[in-house]
Amino acid sequence: MTVLVTGGAGFLGRELVRRLVAAGERVVSFDRITTGAGVPEVRGDITDRALLERVLREHAVSEVVHGAAIVGVTASVAGLADAVRVNIDGSVALFEAVLAVGGVRRLVDLSSEETYGHFTADPITEDDPARPISPYGITKYAVERLGEYYAGLPYVAARLCWVYGPGFPRRRLPHPWLEDAADGRPSILGQGGDQRIDFTYVDDVVDGVLLLLHADDLAHRAYNxxxxxxxxxxxxxxxxxxxxxxxxxxxxxxxxxxxxxVTAARKGALDITRARALGYAPRVSLADGLARTLAALETAGSTP
Ligand SMILES: NC(=O)c1ccc[n+]([C@@H]2O[C@H](COP(=O)([O-])OP(=O)(O)OC[C@H]3O[C@@H](n4cnc5c(N)ncnc54)[C@H](O)[C@@H]3O)[C@@H](O)[C@H]2O)c1
Incomplete structure (x- = not known):
């Protein structure tokens, strides 16, 4: 019984691997880079179906968290073809490998609030319309639909929103402001004051993903x-x-x-009633999450 984490060297993947290992689970990470995480790390491209099949077989994988992706609106605009290749072709390779090998009881796909496009409700529920407008959101939604398309694929989408915390790898709020604050610089943002975001601390997301991974039965194919x-x-x-x-x-x-x-979609809160019914209960307030992230930046900054 082993959990495969694709994108296991990434921001969320590393944290998922850490928490799974701490919970006594066997884990294998699949990514195009390695981190020396102390678990088997397979270096490869997520579009390589033959390699994925080998990993699933050799490690007797029983559960999968799928996080390997070209992440974010900005990256997807800069490299649309690559986002399609990695996010869509890569997910198809994984789905088909899982079906060919068998033995996987749950596949949690790390999806995004970008699938909703402009929010039509606030808070938005999983049943509200998904009309993605960014290339990133379009690839993520295509993957969700493909996950549902394959008969017998034990697929569930976790729709995450602006996860933040120590080690976040991109320049997206709140990180640039926290970095400026830690370095004693003011920040400038020409526009954006009317944007509303459901910022989520990384530990809460990991809690939710682990619940989805381990739940006996799931009534739905998508959970905010x-x-x-x-x-x-x-x-x-x-x-x-x-x-x-x-x-x-x-x-x-x-x-x-x-x-x-590239203007962001209009956003708001995500309704988490569905996830709450599984026991999901976000624990980290924005004030606490920002303080923890800032403390990590200050510690990193003070390292010689
Ligand atoms: N962080 C967020 O706010 C957020 C929000 C919504 C959804 N998500 C989703 O969560 C997942 C993880 O995001 P993250 O924030 O940890 O991003 P990340 O960029 O840190 O992690 C993605 C990982 O995928 C790997 N990867 C990229 N292309 C690959 C390829 N061709 N083959 C194998 N591995 C490849 C990267 O090396 C990286 O380690 C992604 O699927 C992302 O779309 C993240």
Whole structure:
């Protein structure tokens, strides 16, 4: 009985591997890079179905968390063909390998609130319309539909939203502001003050994914895993100022620009009623999560 974590060297993958090992599970990580995580790490491309089949067989994999992807709106806009190849072709390779080898009782796919496109409800439920507008969201939603398409695939999508915490690898809020605050610099954001986001601390997401992985029966094919509350960027700035009174941000109004010319979808809170019924209960408040992330940045900054 082994859990395969694809994208196991990534931000969420590393944390999932760590928590699974701490819980006494056997784990194998599959990624294009290795981290020396102390578990078997297979280096390969997620589109390599033959290699995936070998890993599933050799490690007698019983559960899969699928996180290998080109992640984020900005990356998907910069490299659309690569996002399609890795996110869609890679997921198809994994799904077909799982079906060919057998023995997998659950496959949790790390999906995204980007599948909703502009939120049509706040909080948004899993049954509200999914009309993704970014290339990233389109690939993630295509994967969800393909996961449901394959008969017999034990697929479930975890829809995550703006996960943050120590070690986050991209420049997405709250991280750039926390980095500026830790370095004693002010921040500038020309527009975005009207954006609202369900920021979710990494530990809570991992809790939710582990619940989905281990639940006996699941009534649904998609579960929102967030906090159920959205924070406006002005409120976010106020929380960071409480931690770092000398920091401030020049923040314009309107929607957020993810990259020059790429406006974020209108967002809000994710309804987590479905996940709560499985026992999911986010534990880390925004204030605590920001404080923990800032402390990690300050510790890293003080390392010689
Ligand atoms: N972090 C978030 O806020 C968030 C929100 C919603 C969904 N997700 C999803 O969660 C998953 C993990 O995200 P993350 O934040 O840890 O990102 P990440 O970039 O840290 O992790 C992705 C991992 O996938 C690996 N990878 C990329 N291309 C690959 C390929 N061709 N073959 C094998 N491995 C490859 C990368 O090396 C990386 O380690 C992704 O599927 C992402 O879409 C994340």
């Amino acid at each position: 895993l967030a906090t159920g509350e959205a924070t406006g960027l002005r409120e976010l700035a106020a929380e960071i100022t409480k931690l770092c009174p000398d920091w401030h941000v020049d923040l314009g109004g309107g929607p957020l620009e993810m990259a020059p010319g």
